[in-house]
Amino acid sequence: MIGIGLVAPIAIYPVFLMKVLCFALFACAFNLLIGYVGLLSFGHAMFFGLAAYVSGYSVKAWGFSPELGILYGTACGAVLGLVTGLLAIRRQGIYFAMVTLALSQMVFFYCLQVKFTGGEDGIQAIPRRPLFGLINIQNDLTFYYVVLAIFAGAFLLIWRTVNSPFGQVLKAIRENEPRAISLGYRVDHYKLLAFVLSAALAGLAGATKALVFQLASLTDVTWQMSGEVVLMTLVGGMGTIFGPVVGAAVIITMQNYLAGFGEWVLVIQGFIFVVVVMAFRKGIVGEIQAWWERRTNKA
Amino acid sequence: MRFNTLAVTTAALLAAGSAHAQYSGGTIKIGVMNDQSGLYADVSGPGGTWAAKKAVEDYGAAAKGLKVEVVFADHQNKPDVGSNIARQWYDVDGVDVIVDVPTSSVALAITQIAKEKNKVFLGSGPASSDLTGKACNANFIHWTYDTWALANGTGKAIVQTGGKSWYFLTADYAFGHALEKDTGDVVKKNGGTVTGAVRHPLSTNDFSSFLLQAQASKAQIVGLANAGGDTINSIKQAAEFGIVEGGQKLAGMLMFITDVHALGLKTAQGLNFTTAWYWDMNDNNRAFAKEFAAANGGKHPTMVQAGIYSSVIHYLKAVEAMKADADGAAVVAKMKSIPTEDKLFGKGTIREDGRHMHDMYLVEVKKPGESKKPWDYVTVKKTIPAAEAFRPLGDGDCSLVKKS
Amino acid sequence: MLFELIGIPPQALFGQLLLGLINGAFYAMMSLGLAVIFGLLNVINFTHGAQYMMGAFAAWMLLEWAGIPYWGALVLAPLIVGATGVVMEKLLLKRLYHLDHLYGLLLTFGLALMIEGVFRKQFGSSGLPYANPLPGGTRLDFMFLPNYRAWIVIASLVICFGTWFMIERTKLGSYLRAATERPDLVQAFGINVPRMITLTYGFGVGLAGLAGVLAAPAYNVSPLMGSNLIIIVFAVVVIGGMGSILGAIITGFSLGIIEGLTKVFYPEASNTVIFIVMAIVLMVKPAGLFGTPK
Secondary structure (H helix, E strand, O other): OHHHHHHHHHHOOHHHHHHHHHHHHHHHHHHHHHHHOOOOOOOOHHHHHHHHHHHHHHHHHOOOOHHHHHHHHHHHHHHHHHHHHHHHOOOOHHHHHHHHHHHHHHHHHHHHHOOOOOHHHOEOOOOOOOEOOOEOOOOHHHHHHHHHHHHHHHHHHHHHHHOOHHHHHHHHHHHOHHHHHHOOOOHHHHHHHHHHHHHHHHHHHHHHHHHHHOOEOHHHHOHHHHHHHHHHHHHHOOOOOOHHHHHHHHHHHHHHHHHHHHHHHHHHHHHHHHHHHHHOOOHHHHHHHHHHHHHHHHO | OOHHHHOOOOOOOOOOOOOOOOOHHHOEEEEEEEOOOOOOOOOOHHHHHHHHHHHHHHHOOOOOOOOEEEEEEEOOOOHHHHHHHHHHHHHOOOOOEEEEOOOHHHHHHHHHHHHHHOOEEEEOOOOOHHHHOOOOOOOEEEOOOOHHHHHHHHHHHHHHOOOOEEEEEEEOOHHHHHHHHHHHHHHHHOOOEEEEEEEEOOOOOOOHHHHHHHHHOOOOEEEEEOOHHHHHHHHHHHHHOOOOOOOOEEEEOOOOHHHHHHHOHHHHOOOEEEEOOOOOOOHHHHHHHHHHHHHOOOOOOOHHHHHHHHHHHHHHHHHHHHOOOOOHHHHHHHHHHOOEEEOOOEEEEEOOOOEEEOOEEEEEEOOHHHOOOOOOOEEEEEEEOHHHHOOOHHHHOOOOOOOO | OHHHHHHOOHHHHHHHHHHHHHHHHHHHHHHHHHHHHHHHHOOOOOOHHHHHHHHHHHHHHHHHHHOOOHHHHHHHHHHHHHHHHHHHHHHOHHHHOOOOHHHHHHHHHHHHHHHHHHHHHHHOOOOEOOOOOOOOEEEOOOOEEEHHHHHHHHHHHHHHHHHHHHHHHOHHHHHHHHHHHOHHHHHHOOOOHHHHHHHHHHHHHHHHHHHHHHHOOOOOEOOOHHHHHHHHHHHHHHHHOOOOHHHHHHHHHHHHHHHHHHHHHOHHHOOOHHHHHHHHHHHHOOOOOOOOOO
């Protein structure tokens, strides 16, 4: 995995790779909730988009260094996650999805109305200052390795979380919440913590993306963006550790690739959606895993 | 996975072997970027790609020994999608010039990238007059229209014919605010008043409540500072709620011929708006429109599509004169130094801030009985000479303009 | 707020309330279909917006291509759209009933994208005109009421009441409700449950189509008309309580009015206010206003 990441820019355009990494991180953050806690958030764009705005603004207007800007964006994502988590965490299933959707629509409205976001023009021309005052990230290739490092760090964190005792409790909650409660776990506490972590990581993804494209815009806060991350996770495989990464790569590649199909983009996207739901419900990684298990069981 | 492997390539393949090493990558590559499937797909979209290819063909690039390729992509009206494509085009795929980009937020992002990579960007579709103002740079030319020109053309004409008091229905985003402000300034400068404004969210279905507020304002003119579906819906519902019968007049600040088509003449009749180009104005335009309609399912070209044609012709002219296309700023400087001329926009110039100067037209939508043929929708009421049509050079705060 | 409230003459306020009611009629009709489908099939029908759009386009095609006027389309278009719904259910949706709600939602979301894409490709994105069949209006004290808008309210009330009555008060409705609770048992009584479910979906979709026909003369007939509306209608259903038919109707009308008032006092927020209401309602009543907690 890391190996592929290190050599990828030889063959593939680095800016494109950075975009994939940012969305992969975003999808991993989302997957942490749906895949391991069983909570479908339909408002994750609010963390992603808001973090993009605040990091972009802090770097452009306050002269923050990139690492500070990204941290600041992540922190804002986490705080917003705490607030929405406290409000939403007691709801389940479709109602949880709807509360998060409602809250993210409010964040969207806030971003549209306040001055600092620049309306739908967004924050443009965010400078890429040297990282830690040393590393020149103007160069796309250098910055690619920085983004790769950020992604790898966050991915490890998720992996550790999922495989820690904390992660085991989360899975227990997903499988059987009443039992987890009866075992004495403070379920809401665990859920909230997972939610805040997920929001912070989504924020990290958004903040990084703002620096990659040197732009933060309203697109990132829309409910369609929340839908897109659901799609990525679904295509890759919910609840698998690599699924979201593969899903994000597939969807982003497709969007790039399909740009040449012009007006057919929507139809093709919709069609893939339908095919995945009808035939490959476990997602790409999930189906491969299932196939592998069947094979090894037979042998 | 790259665009160029997929993109439809046209035109102008030269006999092999001739040395054109001075053109980067051996070809002049034109990237048409616009909205292929969304809100503005009819305004430019696939028809815009067609117009660019047509320009290459009409220029006779092949006969002149130029190797030209046209590629296209859909920016989905999202700045990040657009800037991703632009970077990849400029960096990897060897695109020398991006044309069109009918969404202001995307265009603002792409001017930055064009400057950073020293390439060329010719905006036919975007509206924001900031592009030749605060956000101007040496790699960009704004071709067809801008918010200032629209506000000025329509606003001035209406105030002068007695529409003194205005009330605005404004789409609540940067573009709508800019249109409202520019028009308000024009109205006030010409002795009119603005009695108020109501800001509606983007993509609203129902305008009745806002129209009722406009009605209560008793203003003579209801200015529609919005675009696309919002404009269409507000005009349609204004007719239903008897706004026009009640003696108030509507003024669409940004309207395209496709909007009139969507409304139908029965609803749209009598509306005034400003346009840079109309297909039924002269024989050249009609001939272009005929071919366009034949290739695009009967649709007729908009001013944006005509602008793409015109800008590509002029670009090729400059590149051919220079025999090079690698240095974007130099190409743009060359484009500014030679006068523009093509069969659709006639003669014109390009100002130092990147504004293409040409006449604008105030038009009025015909009554259903007056329309004699398909897409026969407007009559030209007034030609606004180029010098009056666009914002005075000194007013834009463009850094390229030397302060005297 | 209070200061602004005083600033607005009561006359204008009446006008705005009436307009809110008209919009509410729309929300009610749209969310009614969604609620029927969710209540009886447990499917969250994201295609609803696209089906509403298809209704409007069906009306346009009937007029342009077959010369069938509005009143004919009012009957035919919902049947056509309903029939596409039946096909969809038979081919795809049927296979997802045993799974989580999520998959139904995702499938219908994908289908909505496809339908919208095809219509955009075919008809462009700026839309098509459709003449108003009831031009003119009545000048009330406080506003001008177009005849067509009055007709929308009446039609919506009749349809909403009719649907509610059919499902809650007739024998057919009781079968339907029973079939969703215990399909095996109802099947044992010799009733063809799968067919009933198919027809129910067709009916819900037909309601969306009908709303589309009603919208055609008032709004712009465009491929995008549904996607602008779907998310709001969704919120209405959730606030009313998923699957509650009465809830959908009452919430539809009341949210129309709340939205109408917002358009006067803080117009920028008029698209957002529904979500604010939704958040508050779900905090206080987790299953929505008329939903039963499970």
